[in-house]
Amino acid sequence: MAKVKLDTSRCKGCFLCVKVCPKGVFVPSKELGEKGFEMVCMDESKECVGCGSCFKMCPDYCIEIEE
Numbered sequence: 103m104a105k106v107k108l109d110t111s112r113c114k115g116c117f118l119c120v121k122v123c124p125k126g127v128f129v130p131s132k133e134l135g136e137k138g139f140e141m142v143c144m145d146e147s148k149e150c151v152g153c154g155s156c157f158k159m160c161p162d163y164c165i166e167i168e169e
């Protein structure tokens with residue numbers, strides 16, 4: 103099963119990952135990060151299917167996928 107790793111240190115809160123994930127893994131966290139942008143977090147109750155869409159879509163290389 104694929105495992106997604108999220109590093110929010112470069113995240114600018116564009117929420118492209120939220121929009122693109124077919125399983126709803128990413129959700130707005132309602133917390134501001136170091137740069138003042140609203141961050142995303144992961145809903146651990148949702149199951150990642152390893153489609154890779156979030157990895158491809160994130161413009162700031164915050165997301166890694168391990169098989």
Ligand code: SF4
Nearest residue numbers: 123150151153154156
């Ligand atoms: S790999 Fe696909 S299913 Fe998994 S978190 Fe990313 S977009 Fe969602």
Ligand code: SF4
Nearest residue numbers: 113114116117119160
């Ligand atoms: S796509 Fe990347 S930069 Fe945009 S909210 Fe998601 S993790 Fe942050």
